[in-house]
Amino acid sequence: MKIFICGIFLLSFTSFAMEAPRLPLRGQGEYKWMFLSVYEAKLLAEKGNDIYSRPLLLELKYSRSFKGKDIVEQSIKELVSAGNDKSQLEGWREKLLAIFPDVKESDIIHASYNPEAGIVFHFNSEKELGRITDLNFSKKFLDIWLGEKTSAPELRKKLLGNNI
Secondary structure, three states, X not given: OHHHHHHHHOEOOHHHHOOHHHOOEEEEXXXXXXXXXXXXXXXXXXXXXXXXXXXXXXXXXXXXXXXXXXXXXXXXHHHHXXXXXXXXXXXXXXXXXXXXXXXXXXXXXXXXXXXXXXXXXXEOOOEEEEEEOOHHHHHHHHHHHHOXXXXXXXXXXXXXXXOX
């Protein structure tokens, strides 16, 4: 249950959306919680060990409905369980609440990361939801799926392919 709600966050930013098709599919996988499909995840990124040194696009296509506030709360829990300071994350809660909408089955959120600009989130490839320009927090947020301390190590392995 930990990572599935967080998945609702992801979308691509406008200036990056045009380049996303040029990024190769690095990996994909399905996240399940208690045998229920929660979302399908795709990572478009160049191969390499330092995933955050180049642009990437993380896509989540939802299999169920979730409230945006629940996505944010689960994301905060994921970040805390990965070793981040809860008091520092409290400052990001309101920003995340303003970004993440309620989602329903088949909705897609993209998180487009640029190492110089942070993350831009889009909903169903159209509406920009918001931006996180703090590069440190951008990486911590993406680590929910891509970091070594993720609660979904099998999904991480599938997303990163053989280059973990």
